[in-house]
Amino acid sequence: MYSIGQFSKKTGVSIRTLRYYDEMNLLKPSYISETGRRFYENEDIITLQKITGLKTLGFSLKDIQELMRQSQWDITESLKYQKGEMLRKLVEIKKNIELLEYTISLAQSNQVIEPEIFIALIQNNLHMESQQRWLKDYLPNEVVDEIYAVSNGHNVRYDTQLINIINQLKIAYKNQFTDTEVHTILEGLFSQVPHELFNRLLTEPKLMEIQLDSMLFPSPFSKQEGEWLIEKIENMLKEYKTK
Structure with a gap:
């Protein structure tokens, strides 16, 4: 398990961005301590890679939110648009x-x-x-x-x-x-x-x-x-x- 600081260093994504993704329900910490500290696991890296990959392709965070809710993606037209x-x-x-x-x-x-x-x-x-x-x-x-x-x-x-x-x-x-x-x-x-x-x-x-x-x-x-x-x-x- 990684603290938010450790997770930030490992993934190269700023703490500020990770907190923003949390607020948007894009990437929630796996565990939050009683004092409010955020902790992440290896599985969260996969989720973060999905987000950063879709951002690289030009998708907005709003679009990414919608895609993250889906178990399967049919995004050919969206990719052509991007x-x-x-x-x-x-x-x-x-x-x-x-x-x-x-x-x-x-x-x-x-x-x-x-x-x-x-x-x-x-x-x-x-x-x-x-x-x-x-x-x-x-x-x-x-x-x-x-x-x-x-x-x-x-x-x-x-x-x-x-x-x-x-x-x-x-x-x-x-x-x-x-x-x-x-x-x-x-x-x-x-x-x-x-x-x-x-x-x-x-x-x-x-x-x-x-x-x-x-x-x-x-x-x-x-x-x-x-x-x-x-x-x-x-x-x-x-x-x-x-x-």
């Missing part, structure tokens, strides 16, 4: 690894990044597919595809340039740069915009009035910075029209 769930998680893990590799490269290329800018770029990369679907309700498919052709695949060089432009715009707002100085910075921003979209912004001013979904399109700018930036962009677009 396999499907694990494959889905594997796809997500691979995406997260790609995102981590991208963010590491981005951080190495930019020694100092404002948190708002960094998080906005990460979130925009995460929501890229949803953003494209959303934009295609307002713009031709080929225009949207062109917008994302550059940034798809975590383009560190492109995003590093974008970080630099955003930083410049934030400094311009804070220090109240002249329109000429701001326009010079915006030239760099417009150079990132696909030619067809830029022409549409000139000929269809209502495009500037589209309210982007803030959950899908997180902004690195504060509300005040954003309003100031939109005003400067609109003024600059008006100047382009008169040229």
Whole structure:
């Protein structure tokens, strides 16, 4: 017979987890002393192996509770479902690894990044597919595809340039740069915009009035910075029209 501490060391399962399994009636101690000490026997190891084995296959503790009540298992469909769930998680893990590799490269290329800018770029990369679907309700498919052709695949060089432009715009707002100085910075921003979209912004001013979904399109700018930036962009677009 093993005390809970001895049983924990033998099985590699923490005392806290063993107590939780006891509370859930998954694995009750074989004996509890008058002072409340839990003791386990070798047979309890077999029960614990069933629990840990099913957990490894992706079953929830609630599902395991139900299975432990059954003398025979017919779990083919459940196993197929768990396999499907694990494959889905594997796809997500691979995406997260790609995102981590991208963010590491981005951080190495930019020694100092404002948190708002960094998080906005990460979130925009995460929501890229949803953003494209959303934009295609307002713009031709080929225009949207062109917008994302550059940034798809975590383009560190492109995003590093974008970080630099955003930083410049934030400094311009804070220090109240002249329109000429701001326009010079915006030239760099417009150079990132696909030619067809830029022409549409000139000929269809209502495009500037589209309210982007803030959950899908997180902004690195504060509300005040954003309003100031939109005003400067609109003024600059008006100047382009008169040229």
